[in-house]
Amino acid sequence: MVAESRLALPCGRFLSALLAAVRVFIFKQFANNIFLILLFFKEFSSFVARTNTCGELRSSHLGQEVTLCGWIQYRRQNIFLVLRDFHGLVQVVIPQEEVIEGFLLKILCEAPVESVVRVSGTVISRPPGQENPKMPTGEIEIKVKTAELLNSCKKLPFEVKDFVKKTEALRLQYRYLDLRSFQMQYNLRLRSQMVMKMREYLCNLHGFVDIETPTLFKRTPGGAKEFVIPSREPGKFYCLPQSPQQFKQLLMVGGLDRYFQVARCYRDEGSRPDRQPEFTQIDIEMSFVDQTGIQRLIEGLLQYSWPSDKDPVVVPFPSLTFAEALASYGTDKPDTRFGMKIIDISDVLRNTEVGFLQDALSKPQGTVKAICISEGTVSDSQFCFSRVESFSLSQEVLPVFPKASRNWNSPVAQSILEEQRSGLIRLMEIREDDVVLLTAGEHKKACSVLGKLRLECADLLEARGLVLRDPTLFSFLWVVDFPLFLPKEENPGELESAHHPFTAPHPSDIQLLYTEPEKVRSQHYDLVLNGSEIGGGSIRIHDAELQRYILATLLKEDVKLLSHLLQALDFGAPPHGGIALGLDRLICLVTGAPSIRDVIAFPKSFKGHDLMSNAPDxxxxxxxxxxxxxxxxxxxxxxxxxxxxxxxxx
Amino acid sequence: MVAESRLALPCGRFLSALLAAVRVFIFKQFANNIFLILLFFKEFSSFVARTNTCGELRSSHLGQEVTLCGWIQYRRQNIFLVLRDFHGLVQVVIPQEEVIEGFLLKILCEAPVESVVRVSGTVISRPPGQENPKMPTGEIEIKVKTAELLNSCKKLPFEVKDFVKKTEALRLQYRYLDLRSFQMQYNLRLRSQMVMKMREYLCNLHGFVDIETPTLFKRTPGGAKEFVIPSREPGKFYCLPQSPQQFKQLLMVGGLDRYFQVARCYRDEGSRPDRQPEFTQIDIEMSFVDQTGIQRLIEGLLQYSWPSDKDPVVVPFPSLTFAEALASYGTDKPDTRFGMKIIDISDVLRNTEVGFLQDALSKPQGTVKAICISEGTVSDSQFCFSRVESFSLSQEVLPVFPKASRNWNSPVAQSILEEQRSGLIRLMEIREDDVVLLTAGEHKKACSVLGKLRLECADLLEARGLVLRDPTLFSFLWVVDFPLFLPKEENPGELESAHHPFTAPHPSDIQLLYTEPEKVRSQHYDLVLNGSEIGGGSIRIHDAELQRYILATLLKEDVKLLSHLLQALDFGAPPHGGIALGLDRLICLVTGAPSIRDVIAFPKSFKGHDLMSNAPDxxxxxxxxxxxxxxxxxxxxxxxxxxxxxxxxx
Structure with a gap:
């Protein structure tokens, strides 16, 4: 079933791209569900007082009488006016003949930039030599006959031109002006299109039901980041949920089978850069599904909804276990667009005389790890020293430069024996221009330090002109087999859920729950794109006894707050699982926007303020x-x- | 443009119905944007451990090996088991042969009703004579080979059978069980489908952009029904907005041109029957549009998204002015599925001797109004007396029965002169079995009383078996030309907005703003379906000076709270307008559900409580x-x- 549906997707995606851009009429029905369909372009000018958009006019419209509505972008010598709408720019020729009424000239020549006008006229060719090949409408212009000033613009706080730089605070204060920019129009329209295609895939192709769940809910256990809303009953509060987690599981108990929602979620984290107090997730839950089922669904979803102006998504996505991701990249969200993987060099350095390496290796869990930074010395052989220093507080890191004087040049590195050097060069495939960064210590800590350095080095190399991460490349990755529990930060003797308490344990590890719960792996999976976590989900616990055991015995939670969910599991809950994709982050990565605030129409500042309306107030x-x-x-x-x-x- | 798009709609709707039920593959591209497309059915069993749904099996599946997942609906004589999923019911034959392993028999014969099982087996014909024509899968059954108990069900608080009646409180407490009912599955799936079609119409056919607007906002002037959310800054609060009104207007200023959103809105009205503290509206705004444009758009939207199992929607919808609606139906949301219109009989009764009629007519604004209740005497000639009495406190109403003794039988009615009687009979087309209800007084008050009586009488007649309102009929109506302002309830010398302060005045009445503002009509329009308001909108003010005059001078509002919006109007705001449809109410009417709580997955009780989770807490x-x-x-x-x-x- 899955294979068949994957085969079908490229076609489906192709159609989707078409449907997004066209109007559709069924022409004739044949036998056997075969239809002949005529496809027309999306109708942007239905129901309104224009015949066309500014941006759509081409030579094929020559001679047509058109009516356009738009903003005055700029004016040249009182002869040309460039009119803008969401679709693009078009040049309007202001008539110079005596016969034209004065008020028309007045409107077109005197209305300030960014005033709103309606003009009617004829589409004509630009005179030979005056075509503008950089402008999609550059072959034509409008010979205007009538014009109307719909609204005049007062003096603006900044020019609405993409090349004019503004501070983000000013952009947010006058967001309605900022939205007129090409980039914001592109981002918001791409977002709308991509979500629409996701809906088509889920709802029309795979039978999902779009169900709205409440946002006025109650505190969830451990929900310390939930906004509270006082009710009219003294002392009683609603809470804004961080996700529809409980509701989507209850919908599965309710037999809805396949649920999705583009869900508004809330998280009060105070001031956090690039987080929003309200955010949106593509929220999905299915009955009778396993981990592979969810993964294939999501791969198909992204492939189908992927913008047609980007390289197509290749499926299936590669997969790493949590342990593999940590060992090779020092993080559970590896950026797999480039190499520089972490390598365990403990065996090579077993007999080292370097003090801190020796110390580390003498301990039971001690390891030595390294990353090799390709061409790390190309532009500045000392470049990573300053970065390395910032890490040395938490963990000692040793940079080694093979190139300089063909010997290893850092003082400590010189104590590395010749056979160890050649062993390292072989193991890590070190070349002349590379830099090697070594660290030693407990496995997880050493990996984590090198994982951060790996990203820092990539930034540095790219700042110096190397291209490590192809900006057109989208590198998806599943990370699986997470631990089910982590030691509590404040009390490492107790356990807390690594993700949430409804995550099912890995089937192979169920028995460990009763003996060594800290070793149990979960059926949680994360989806990572270019080093950002863009989604996460799990197969859920559908057995009420197991859920009670985990909540009450292992996590020591107050089960009363979840009694409705536990009861629901008792009443014929199907096996189920799901996932949520972070829409803001995903769109941010797809559009290449510098911040999620650039893919949200009215975002809050990093302090949680609406700078336009002054909320909260x-x-x-x-x-x-x-x-x-x-x-x-x-x-x-x-x-x-x-x-x-x-x-x-x- | 509009005409062309209306012509196209029947085809578009047809395709939409198909797209909703099929999977799509493009087969071959021809010239001129003509495509041959193969349509396949929606895939409900992709990605999961079943081959089919229970409800989809037919004779065409005979001989197939299938795997099904579902709930045990009931069991007969340990031979038959009926399995249920969201798609329907199917009969499973429990094998009686000795060879079947004991555990299979045990599962199928001992698992409680509502337990979840997976069965695999062969689709076979039912033995002749045992087909069940009432069951869509009634020609076949499943000869089971293997079965697995996925989850056992404990004793239920109520049976999950549609014919078992439960109180609403019990249904809401165990909502996840209630959701398994046929009716809730139908309502939620129809809602999802209809919204999906609306999205296709707006986004794919007409170039609308789906944009999410914030729900953490600030208090709007007069927003006394907004929930407040404390922030981490002392004394500063967010508010949950009642609608995205300001944001959608700002999006137009931002040049987004055509916006829509399925928007979650919030209104804290305390306890109100059939209202929800959070509700959903289809929120729409367009630039460069007039009232007719919005009306044609919405007619097309409803026609396109209308469920295919209902009679098609006929467009354009009829239209009444507010004044006409009040005069004929006594309300601004007339139920136009039946007649019984209010008729002004002042002229006929000008010389009446009946005291209260005479009194009323002697006053400057005095009128006499009447409704004629067709066949009002059919089952009980006195039926309306009790109802009429309940109105007599606020306004005197006189029932008149032409039938009884061929004379007009109420004591007061006998004082109506013979020529007045015949005048009335002619004017109101009164027949023998009718009842006439008369009232007198000021126009608006008299109409309002008769409008309420009209609806009461319709209920009474229908309770007695007459069909006034065809349950398959959907009677849409536009109500237009509302007053822009109303006298304030607490201080009738001052004005308040009839709808909201951003509504544009009627173009013909602009000058009255400065002389007699109370007479200004607005460019507001309501959409009414079967006597319920399901939508409302307006052309907005895009002129900053006019908006300031209305807010500050006429409404005496503090304009500081809206300074961002006023400023936005100064910076090249295009003319714009929009509408919002109440989705919960619309789906409620389409499905014929008794309450909006039946079209919401997890509604609050009328006191605003979540009875399942006990929120607020x-x-x-x-x-x-x-x-x-x-x-x-x-x-x-x-x-x-x-x-x-x-x-x-x-």
């Missing part, structure tokens, strides 16, 4: 009364409070 | 600290508070 205390709450002013804010009182009780 | 006060709030316990709830403290500080 003060409220008169009488508006809090129906909710039976009052503000607890911090002791040191009395002055602030009294000034606020002025403000809010006006 | 108490919170330990330390969880409120990061938000700088504390509970203000009402004076009379000390006992309750101390008991709660026990609870929350455990």
């Amino acid at each position: 003060s409220l008169p205390s009488e508006e809090l009364k129906p909710y039976h709450i009052q503000v607890s002013w911090p002791a040191n804010s009395e002055a602030e409070k009294s000034s606020l009182n002025h403000l809010v009780f006006k | 108490s919170l330990p006060s330390e969880e409120l600290k990061p938000y700088h709030i504390q509970v203000s316990w009402p004076a009379n709830s000390e006992a309750e508070k101390s008991s709660l403290n026990h609870l929350v500080f455990k």
